[in-house]
Amino acid sequence: MAQQLAEKLLSEAKDPTEGPIVNGLLEKASSGVALSQKTWKSYRDEYCGSVADSWTTGSGAGTAYERCMFQLGKARLKQLRSDFDEFVKPNTEQRK
Numbered sequence: 001m002a003q004q005l006a007e008k009l010l011s012e013a014k015d016p017t018e019g020p021i022v023n024g025l026l027e028k029a030s031s032g033v034a035l036s037q038k039t040w041k042s043y044r045d046e047y048c049g050s051v052a053d054s055w056t057t058g059s060g061a062g063t064a065y066e067r068c069m070f071q072l073g074k075a076r077l078k079q080l081r082s083d084f085d086e087f088v089k090p091n092t093e094q095r096k
Contacts, residue, residue: 001080001088002037006030008087033084044072 012018013026048068055061081088 001077002033002040005080005084005087006034006037009033009084012087033080040076044069044076048072 007030009026009030013023013030015023018026048065051068052061052065055064
């Protein structure tokens, strides 16, 4: 979803009716979303890896890792939807 959001922001930045200031900020937002997703994935992988490692030799490490990945992914999706609500609505709705 983050990639689609970054693409949508970049697409909106090409709207000539918005002007250079708005378009520049939308481009910056697009870059920020893309970069934040890259660093978020790194955080997620390291964090969930540490959750799995905390099980040491226990058989629940794989389950704990998968649960962590799922929970963090779900939280990330919720945050993106909340913060960029007007850009992640279905295509049938237009930005105000």
